[in-house]
Amino acid sequence: MTSINHRKARGARFAIAASLIASGAIAATSTRGQQATPPAAAPSRPPKVVRTGVTTSGVARPLSDLKPETIYTVEGSPDWSVATKDAVWVSSARVNHVVQLLPSTGKPGLIATVQRPCSGLAYGWGSVWVPSCGTHQLVRLDEATGNVIAEIPADPANSEGGITVGDESIWMVVKPSMLVRVDPNTNTVVSNLELPTASENPAFGDGFVWISSFGHDQLLKIDPKLNKVIATIPVGPKPRFLTIGAGSVWTLNQGDGTISRVDMKTDKLVATIACGIPGEGGEITFGAGSVWTALFDFPLTQVDATNNLPVRQWAGKGGDGVRFGFGSVWLSNLMQGTVWRISPDQK
Numbered sequence: 342m343t344s345i346n347h348r349k350a351r352g353a354r355f356a357i358a359a360s361l362i363a364s365g366a367i368a369a370t371s372t373r374g375q376q377a378t379p380p381a382a383a384p385s386r387p388p389k390v391v392r393t394g395v396t397t398s399g400v401a402r403p404l405s406d407l408k409p410e411t412i413y414t415v416e417g418s419p420d421w422s423v424a425t426k427d428a429v430w431v432s433s434a435r436v437n438h439v440v441q442l443l444p445s446t447g448k449p450g451l452i453a454t455v456q457r458p459c460s461g462l463a464y465g466w467g468s469v470w471v472p473s474c475g476t477h478q479l480v481r482l483d484e485a486t487g488n489v490i491a492e493i494p495a496d497p498a499n500s501e502g503g504i505t506v507g508d509e510s511i512w513m514v515v516k517p518s519m520l521v522r523v524d525p526n527t528n529t530v531v532s533n534l535e536l537p538t539a540s541e542n543p544a545f546g547d548g549f550v551w552i553s554s555f556g557h558d559q560l561l562k563i564d565p566k567l568n569k570v571i572a573t574i575p576v577g578p579k580p581r582f583l584t585i586g587a588g589s590v591w592t593l594n595q596g597d598g599t600i601s602r603v604d605m606k607t608d609k610l611v612a613t614i615a616c617g618i619p620g621e622g623g624e625i626t627f628g629a630g631s632v633w634t635a636l637f638d639f640p641l642t643q644v645d646a647t648n649n650l651p652v653r654q655w656a657g658k659g660g661d662g663v664r665f666g667f668g669s670v671w672l673s674n675l676m677q678g679t680v681w682r683i684s685p686d687q688k
């Protein structure tokens with residue numbers, strides 16, 4: 342279709358030029374010995390991402406059917422979240438905030454200022470760890486006061502990257518694609534490991550660091566003792582976000598909207614689960630025996646870990662971030678400025 346339209350446009354331009362020459366409006370000029378300049382090609386647009394969702398009967402349902410227990414209003418753009426010992430903290434990059442949400446009161450609590458918080462949140466050692474795309478640092482917040490304890494030079498490799506905790510350390514991928522290990526006792530980087538390009542999202546499970554390689558359709562397994570990649574596992578196209586649960590690593594694949602399940606003992610891909618949610622953004626978490634994903638247009642999808650099947654998917658306006666904590670699903674509705682606390686026992 343594009344080539345046919347291009348030929349039609351070119352023919353129209355030639356016809357107009359010939360008419361103007363014949364009428365004397367412009368002078369005919371010899372082009373002998375000159376190289377003809379081809380018409381400029383129209384800029385190509387990336388194909389529009391079509392999200393079909395899950396088409397299995399009984400799975401799809403409207404967002405109005407999803408019943409939150411609590412709705413928190415968060416200024417700006419609530420997105421990444423992490424559960425601590427007594428709260429859930431959520432980032433809001435639009436207003437440079439990280440906000441404490443209190444399950445005990447159903448209201449927001451402390452508000453910490455971090456320039457453009459991005460690339461996930463992590464919790465450990467009485468602190469919330471926040472990558473900052475504004476200051477190109479890893480910011481450590483005191484969970485009791487929200488005050489900044491330390492700022493560690495660490496430029497997030499991607500705003501859609503990630504951060505994780507394990508083996509007495511903080512793990513984060515910095516530009517261009519370098520895994521750094523941060524000692525929480527000294528607030529310093531103590532080791533680094535060069536990764537394949539576009540490998541930016543870490544998770545810790547079963548004693549290993551697992552990193553989704555968006556640019557290579559792979560999952561990397563890293564031994565923290567050796568600081569070395571010990572396995573490379575093919576998964577779905579453009580894997581971005583990942584979570585740990587039920588003895589597996591689960592990747593949300595932005596290329597085709599599937600979820601890949603990798604067994605952590607065998608390092609084998611054991612399931613590819615069609616969810617119909619391709620494209621940028623989103624997140625994935627594990628809790629109550631299920632995998633939960635969030636994405637615009639399809640704010641929440643639940644996959645049963647016992648049979649690797651989507652069992653519920655809610656469609657509508659909302660979503661983009663999700664985390665499990667305090668027995669609940671916490672859904673960040675970035676465009677709506679809310680965070681929903683949701684019971685996993687939805688009907």
